Amino acid sequence: MDVRRLRSGRKSRFKLHRECHRKPSLVDSYCTDDENRPSSCRYSHTAFPLFSNSSDDEVILSHSSGRGSGLKVSHSAPSCRLIPLPMEDASGNFFPFFNLPLDCKLKIFSYLNPIEKGQGMSVCKEWYQVLRTPSLWCNVLLWDFPLTCVPTVRGGIHNPGDCYSCYKRRVHGFAGFLIRIRPLVRRLEFKFDISQEKDGYLSMLRNLMCHIPFREVRYMVFNWKDTPSRPFWLEEFKQCRCQDVLYSNRLRARKYIFFFEELSKHLIKIETLILPFDWSCTRNVENLTQLKTLQTLVLEKSSVFQSVPQSRLDKLLAGLPSLRQLMLEIWTPSGVGMTKYDLSSESLEFLDVSQCRGFYLRSLTMPRLKRFRVARHPWNGPMVFPARLNIPCLYDILCLGTPRLMKINDHYLKENWKNSCHGRLDEVFKSVCSCRKHKTGWMM
Template sequence: METKEHGKNGKKKVLLKPKSLRYLRRKSQNYHKDDGSQCYYGTDEEEYVYRTVHRYSSNNFPLFSNMSDDEVIKNSKSKQFTGQPMVLSQRQVKNKENETLETFPFQSLPYELKMKVFTYLNHIDKGLSMRVCREWKDLLVNPALWSTVMLCDFPMTCMPSRNHLQSSHCYLCYNERVHMFARYLQILGPPIKYLDFKFDIGEPDDNYIEILQNFLSKGNLQSLGHFNFNWKETPSRPFWSDWSNCNDIVFRQRYRGRIFVYFFDDLTKVATKITTLLLPFDWSDRSVMCLTRLQNLHTLVIEKYFVFQAMKQDLLDKMMDGLPNLKRLMLEVWSPSGPGLVPYTIRSKSLEFLDISQSRGLYLKALDIPKMIRFRVARRPWNGPLVCADKIALPCLYNTLLEGAPGLHKLNDHYLEESWKDNVYSTLEEVLKVVCSCRRHKTGWAM
């Protein structure tokens, strides 16, 4: 983006934001300030893309960013672009005749710098930039520029030529746009290193699973390192339901789960370089076996898939033992509370960050994580049978952490004092009253 300001001596300055790079676009909206000067802003479609916030990522999730929840929310609202802008005096930007230029001389940059500049654009900006001139189009067909694929960032809008108001028709245009972009990527054949996929693979009319299968068959996923794989729903799809009863919903959940298992089996045989994986998980024997193939995995976010699908202790042990390099784990499990309550044990020799705060009804019996330095937990009973707390004897969270995580430094947003192993000081006691479910810290009658 390029704006003009006057310095202390009346000299004009050029403000460049290298990571937004709005100045690369030929078509933009014009906005006139009160003083008569003119600024350039992107379209509403582009603003929608930049404001898209992902649920879990290395930038906005507290577990991975080492920030509190309040800090993450504050930063996500106040920051749209990373990095500080560079302010250059116009005297520093001159042409061959030693005259001050009004714009940055992008065409005079070396080839390597031009390619570096284009790496800061998302796929929508790259598509718009390819329409500027032939030189930019020839530069942007380089497969290396398309290694980051954000399939779900297309806006839910139609072209002005489409004269309709129904949301279902708009979604058909959105679906067509996604498939056309996927076919273009298959023509380029880039080695995909970062893939963001948020589509329902069980919807036969949308056929989103075909995109992943084509990437897999063409060898585009062999270098995949970061995979955000939300395969159970399409957030951009308008809500409507063709299923009339509970049996249809259960059948659809199982059908989608079978498709996931077959694809995940093929994926883990090819994309063995995955280091960061975010996905809903079905906790089947085959899925756990496939997950343990990813020996380079160091960050794992597991969301619940179906509320009626429980997690077995032996599968949890098999997963933790099969991932020797796992450093960060976010585990979301919904376990029913009631007389059949079974606390879990988590063991890992490599885990440093553990978050079970999104789980419901997940209680810990024991921990064996000597390297863990940060732990997040919340007391969230599932909507199961109501049971009096005095009828269930759960271990105290403090004793569990003391025996199984001696290297712990942070519990939720509270930094532990050095003496936490010797005694429970007042601040730690207040934290335990919020998160612990033992008889000492849990007040009230219902679990």
């Protein structure tokens, strides 16, 4: 009886093994249709609700669910790994893995991350040749490498810079491997400080762009401000002065302007773009409006208290006719003479300004808007009494300019919500609106 039960349990070709003791990875919210494995992303439902899987997952990227080339939501489930088990046929023989067709092998290897693929290439010559197939490297995460190495002890003290040196060698070695196999990249994530010339990250990306076609890239994360894996305790940071920091920020912004102008010419099919955005230069807005196929755009802050002219916001929204989801993170100075903004778009369906500081709306003209996220952050600059400010009521703005609105933050609107603001809806506006009616505090 036990033998029959044992054999019945081995009918399947593969067994799904859950790694229960593995630490949870960062929030992964998007995955492509050609590969259902999510990638690392820093967004969460508390920081950036657009990338949440908890409350707005029925809304995020629903417009592209029927086309096959778009992105879809990946629910945050425990990570799984496929472990090949020998399959026994009726005659008692085992079916080996190397007898599988090439398409089956590629499908199995597609579930591995880049590090696991690199480890698999050292198993045997056959795996080495199969794992060099360009179709396995469509999703490129340049930064996702562990910051660990064999410890180097000098005089009994561990040198922390050795781990980062090993990390840089891994990144540049991976870029050289991609240049040799020349994959057709569809997803690209770049998270490095482009102002550090000794690290060579900007030249590495330029070299990739020259040898690998970026015309099929649909999803891109372009964090050009900082390197998340760079330790802050390196010796060069300890001797850094305030003037050096300001010079480095200006140098980084100039390099970003020229490189993004070159990069935007290659992203002819881009649909989702996430990057820190510098509003101080009109040229940046012009480069961004060249991406006519853009559907989802996330613009993070590049600096604190950066003023944004109204004309550049108008130019951005008017120059992206296919844009359906927009998330803005603008920290602009507030006070008695603060600027109130008018946003107008014929295509937007999702708007998130909940991460803005000192960003107040005067009007919204968005006939297709269905989801709207907003928050009230009091830390915007000098303290000002609300009586001295004339901030329009957010309820009146939404009633006039958003006829199809269905949801504010996590609150679903009723059909007659425009007739009166009472009950739970009034409580929502008391928590997010800064007008004299809903803001009861004595200080902004």
